[in-house]
Amino acid sequence: MNEIKIFSPATVANVACGFDVLGFCLDSVGDDMVIRKTDKKGIHITKINNFDLPYEAELNVAGVSALAMYDAIDVNFGFEIEIYKNIKPGSGIGSSAASAVGSVFGMNELLGKPFNKIQLTEFAIKGEALASKCEHADNLAPALFGGFTLVKSISPLQILEIPSPDDLYATIIHPQIEIKTSESRAILPKEVPLSDAIAQSANLGSLVHALHTSDYKLISNSLHDVIVEPYRSQLIPHFNEVKLAVLKAGALGTGISGSGPSIFSLSKGEETANKVKDAIEKVYSKTGIDFDIHVSKINVKGVKIIE
Amino acid sequence: MNEIKIFSPATVANVACGFDVLGFCLDSVGDDMVIRKTDKKGIHITKINNFDLPYEAELNVAGVSALAMYDAIDVNFGFEIEIYKNIKPGSGIGSSAASAVGSVFGMNELLGKPFNKIQLTEFAIKGEALASKCEHADNLAPALFGGFTLVKSISPLQILEIPSPDDLYATIIHPQIEIKTSESRAILPKEVPLSDAIAQSANLGSLVHALHTSDYKLISNSLHDVIVEPYRSQLIPHFNEVKLAVLKAGALGTGISGSGPSIFSLSKGEETANKVKDAIEKVYSKTGIDFDIHVSKINVKGVKIIE
CATH class of the missing domain: 3.30.70.890 (GHMP kinase, C-terminal domain)
Incomplete structure (x- = not known):
């Protein structure tokens, strides 16, 4: 598999009484992203459909989290990332988290899943930090794990998956x-x-x-x-x-x-x-x-x- | 049934992160109490084995909670209470809560259980307040319900029973x-x-x-x-x-x-x-x-x- 298209969902953090720790994942809004292996080493953002976001990987949330993962692997190829952004930056429903999660999730799939979700969150935190100037995971965790998540601590990273009622x-x-x-x-x-x-x-x-x-x-x-x-x-x-x-x-x-x-x-x-x-x-x-x-x-x- | 002997357990409140809301119930320490119907109306504390506690019902934690229940019923008899206290007052393991709970639990049994546990807690809160000068239920709730309890709120009284692992x-x-x-x-x-x-x-x-x-x-x-x-x-x-x-x-x-x-x-x-x-x-x-x-x-x- 050389190319994958993924849906990276919007999320709600804080959830009233869960300030800074609780979040849940949405179904109806999210970004689409295409991640593709390429001969050219490194991380290359090749398309962004919307919102005038930077193409330089080290200035782009999806790029920074991708680079964090790329630094942790040793491969003779690179990755292209296309971002079809539906979550408006600054909306408060995890726009940067969706970008940060999407790239690392997609890359991990193309690599044969060498990393678990906690490790993916660690990479994504680097991207999220570019947007929010601090390391937090209350949007990242629900985007990666789904449902309700409680980020018990950032260091060490502890994420609890709380059950979500059906209805x-x-x-x-x-x-x-x-x-x-x-x-x-x-x-x-x-x-x-x-x-x-x-x-x-x-x-x-x-x-x-x-x-x-x-x-x-x-x-x-x-x-x-x-x-x-x-x-x-x-x-x-x-x-x-x-x-x-x-x-x-x-x-x-x-x-x-x-x-x-x-x-x-x-x-x-x-x-x-x-x-x-x-x-x-x-x-x-x-x-x-x-x-x-x-x-x-x-x-x-x-x-x-x-x- | 005119007489009943009960075991009213010691409890641990606060439980580190659960200040003022969480508590759990102990098995190995507690007070024994005898509650007995008597022709003489009112609440009468007839025996206390230990700790020089007052016999006047309105000055005794078990008496005050008993009186709170007695005021809510209309009967042509009274209750005698014997207290065999093993939990030292001031020990921090719910001595007053055990007394407050014991009398109302025992009376409720003799009356044929007209009150549910939330109502019993409401009565017991009156007794607990005599000892601690404020209304709280973080020891009462585990003594009445057993296991771990979370007192979500006092007014209205909301008590959650949290499961307790077997071991x-x-x-x-x-x-x-x-x-x-x-x-x-x-x-x-x-x-x-x-x-x-x-x-x-x-x-x-x-x-x-x-x-x-x-x-x-x-x-x-x-x-x-x-x-x-x-x-x-x-x-x-x-x-x-x-x-x-x-x-x-x-x-x-x-x-x-x-x-x-x-x-x-x-x-x-x-x-x-x-x-x-x-x-x-x-x-x-x-x-x-x-x-x-x-x-x-x-x-x-x-x-x-x-x-």
Whole structure:
């Protein structure tokens, strides 16, 4: 096999109570990438369809993660990468993670899978760090492993795969505004009240238990972010209005996707997820802000070969 | 049935990463209590074998929880309570919780079980509050439900039963020193670094996952308390020495039981738990401080009828 086409999915990080550690994988949005062996050594990005991203491998997220893997192998050939990007950079649903994961997943397949998923995550972290200026894996892990993942620690890298109930759907709105990552980080407090830390922690423990037991009511009860949302939600226009509308429409819970501006909601069943979509559209269509919106089953497979 | 004898177990609250929310139930230590219907209306404590505790129901933890239940029923008889206390008050292994739970569990049995465990916890919280000056359930919940419990919230009361792996044992040392609850509370910071809150939360989420999957290695990796232990361990003589010794002896992890001074360790298998006991004895026998020590399987049943 000399060429492979893969689908690298969008992901939601933080998931309300799981700030910086929890994430889940989407099905309906993602990048397509073609990875091809080539006689010319090195990593060569030969096509990017969209978004004016750099072709120089060492300046491109997919290129940097690919180079990290390429440095770890000894082969007399190289790789070409074509990127068909559907996830807008800066949307808060893991655009850079999808790029970072796609190249290393594809290369690993063409090489006969010498690396496991933890090793692939290690390579992808290098690419992700180019985009976000720090090493984190809360989008990478769900993109690679699928489903819900908890990044217990970065060093050493420990990723836990948390079960995902069958009937869980996400609704995601991406308001077309720009939030600078630097701003969304700067707005966070350095210290938090002990009582908030306890509440957040209880919610995360509870959400993990709820996912294990497919307890949708408890999922709903656990999806609260008392630490980050009060700050970051100020950067997202009409966040509270959306929140009220989705809960009224039957969503289990809602929160900021990654560092925003996207907002995720989780629902039991596709029908409710679509009602939630309608409710969000109703709120946002009045604002004059452009937006993308979509419904997705939780993608338990993660990145995958499509051709 | 007019009389019942019950065993009300000791419990470990906090469990390293689960400050204020997590607890588990012990098998080897607990109070015995006799609850008896009597013609004389009201709650009457007729015997306490130990520790110079008050006989007036409204001043006694078991009495206050019993009164809370008694106020909720309408009967033309009363209850006598005999307390055979084996858990020393102030030991940090849920002495007051055992008393608070025992009386309401026993009364409920004699009444034909009109109340469920959540309702029993609500009554017991009133008794616990007499001892600890605040309403909390992190010892009550494991005493009533058995195994590991996560108190997700107090109002409304939400208690999650987390599975307990079959081969999990606790070793508990109770150094015979007094730590004032007020002091162990006052020493805690009001605010904690966000990074610590995230780490603690990741450990709790991870411990819940590890208990669900019987992953002993992950249990071990999760038993870290970065928030409370650095402060409270200063109040417990030789805490760090004990910690090093138990980990060397093969314990999965260790931490302060409740607000101390007891220290718990968890181990895979009884043999290791006994080695851990030997290691602690070796450290503590040199200190000149009296201590109790015991090994216990995790008690998945909780409070129970013995006669």
